[in-house]
Amino acid sequence: MEDIAGPDRVLIVDDHSLVRDGLRSIFDDAFPDCEILEADCLESALAALDSSGEVDLVLLDFNIPDVSRLSGLEQLRDRFPATPVVMVSGVTERNVVRDALAAGAAGFVPKSLKRSQIIEALELVLSGEIYMPELPGDDSAAAEEDLIRARIASLTPQQRVVLSHLVAGRLNKQIAYELDVSMTTVKAHVSAILQKMNVFSRTQAVIMVGKIDFTG
Structure with a gap:
């Protein structure tokens, strides 16, 4: 690598x-x-x-x-x-x-x-x-996809929407504008997404979601 x-x-x-x-x-x-x-x-x-x-x-x-x-x-x-x-x-x-x-x-x-x-x-x-x-x-690829879907399933509907914006590469201020919410609200959603998905950065969340057919 x-x-x-x-x-x-x-x-x-x-x-x-x-x-x-x-x-x-x-x-x-x-x-x-x-x-x-x-x-x-x-x-x-x-x-x-x-x-x-x-x-x-x-x-x-x-x-x-x-x-x-x-x-x-x-x-x-x-x-x-x-x-x-x-x-x-x-x-x-x-x-x-x-x-x-x-x-x-x-x-x-x-x-x-x-x-x-x-x-x-x-x-x-x-x-x-x-x-x-x-x-x-064991089908490790299928097992990993199941794990990812389970983590995404723990998100609230609004968090799933924010996640879809992260996948699209949008910045917090762009997400705030699109959803008509404050930057503080967006940051709180992003923090909750990272915690629920057990990842350490936005990049890792996007990489993880990219492994399944996530539509938001």
Whole structure:
């Protein structure tokens, strides 16, 4: 994948030092200028984010001592909604993957993937898309489309209208003029859309919606 801006800083959260070392080596090779932060539990991860400031990406192990299932992801998304979180796990059951993505993970990376595949997955997330692994017997494209439709279905009618304007490439002031509402109202709708669709930018929302036949 070409022209992908590498991350400036990432946080790796895993209670096994060997796994952290392996992921660190991947970043050292693929993104040599990236600063790597590490944490062995959710508590230390939250502390690192609070003290170190913004990171471009969090890699979160599915099974760490102080979380239950997706509680770690949910806390990170709640406290740092603009930060993409990629789940990394040896667990690859379909329901786990889909639940994680539905809860707002920017991707789900099985630890069994080859090094080159992990890099491709990270590049995909950094480009603004969601990475969903191919699972045996699963139509991953259809599963992703179902996920996108479910997120869009959670929008109010007015939010769907605003989303259609975003897809058309209109700026907030243009949307406000078209809908005869204030800029403050448009901004509130856009924020709600990003939150409900579990994305981090207008661009990512547009990329996501572009994968289905969205008519507003």
